[in-house]
Amino acid sequence: QVQLVESGGGVVQPGRSLRLSCAASGFTFSSYAMHWVRQAPGKGLEWVAVISYDGSNKYYADSVKGRFTISRDNSKNTLYLQMNSLRAEDTAVYYCARDLRSWNNRGGDAFDIWGQGTMVTVSS
Amino acid sequence: AIRMTQSPSSFSASTGDRVTITCRASQGISSYLAWYQQKPGKAPKLLIYAASTLQSGVPSRFSGSGSGTDFTLTISCLQSEDFATYYCQQYYSYPLAFGPGTKVDIK
Numbered sequence: 510q511v512q513l514v515e516s517g518g519g520v521v522q523p524g525r526s527l528r529l530s531c532a533a534s535g536f537t538f539s540s541y542a543m544h545w546v547r548q549a550p551g552k553g554l555e556w557v558a559v560i561s562y563d564g565s566n567k568y569y570a571d572s573v574k575g576r577f578t579i580s581r582d583n584s585k586n587t588l589y590l591q592m593n594s595l596r597a598e599d600t601a602v603y604y605c606a607r608d609l610r611s612w613n614n615r616g617g618d619a620f621d622i623w624g625q626g627t628m629v630t631v632s633s
Numbered sequence: 634a635i636r637m638t639q640s641p642s643s644f645s646a647s648t649g650d651r652v653t654i655t656c657r658a659s660q661g662i663s664s665y666l667a668w669y670q671q672k673p674g675k676a677p678k679l680l681i682y683a684a685s686t687l688q689s690g691v692p693s694r695f696s697g698s699g700s701g702t703d704f705t706l707t708i709s710c711l712q713s714e715d716f717a718t719y720y721c722q723q724y725y726s727y728p729l730a731f732g733p734g735t736k737v738d739i740k
Binding site for chain 2: 544553554555556559568569570571604609616617618619620621623624625626
C-alpha cells in the first residue's frame with residue numbers, strides 16, 4: 510500500500526545537527542514533489558520545505574532557511590531533511606507528506622499521503 | 634507571505650449537529666485551499682482540496698466552499714468520529730501555510 514515512513518528523530522543538543530529520512534513505498538516516488546511539515550507539542554501544523562519530483566526546485570519556510578536542507582534520492586525512494594544549527598524552537602514532530610498530484614509543475618499542492626511522524630527534541 | 638486565520642479556534646458540539654468552520658487568507662488564493670482533519674497522536678488527513686473537491690474516501694457529510702480569501706468547511710451531521718482538530722492550508726504560493734486550527738469537541 511502507499512506508505513511513508515519517517516525515521517531519524519531523537520534528542521539533540523542546541524546547535525547540533527540531525528538528518529531525518531522518509532522512506533516511500535507503494536507509489537512512483539520520482540513522480541511526486543515531497544514536503545516536510547512539523548508540529549510542535551500542542552501546537553498547529555507548520556510547513557517546512559518542499560522538493561520537486563526531480564529535485565531541481567526547493568523552497569523553505571523562513572524559520573528554517575539557511576539551516577535546513579531538503580533532498581531526495583529517487584533511486585532509493587527516500588526523502589531527507591538535513592537539520593543544522595538546531596534550536597529549541599525546532600522541537601516538533603516532523604512529518605513527510607506527498608503532493609496530491611503527480612508531475613506537479615504549478616507549485617504548491619495539497620498533501621494526500623502523510624507519514625506517521627518522527628519526534629525531534631532539541632534540548633541541553 | 635500569506636497568513637491564514639480560522640474561526641472559531643474551538644467549540645463544543647453534539648453528534649448530529651451541523652457545524653461550520655471558517656478560514657480566511659490574508660490575500661486572494663483563488664481556490665488553492667485544502668482542509669485537513671487531525672486526531673490526537675495521528676497524522677493529518679486530507680478532507681477537501683481545491684476549496685470544494687472531496688478527497689476520495691471522505692464521507693459526503695463534509696463539504697467545502699469559497700474562493701479568493703474566504704472559505705468554509707461544513708460538516709452536515711456531526712458523527713462521533715468527527716471530533717478532532719481541523720486545519721485549512723493555502724497552496725497558492727510558497728511559503729505554504731496552515732491555519733491555526735479549529736478544535737471540535739464533545740458538548
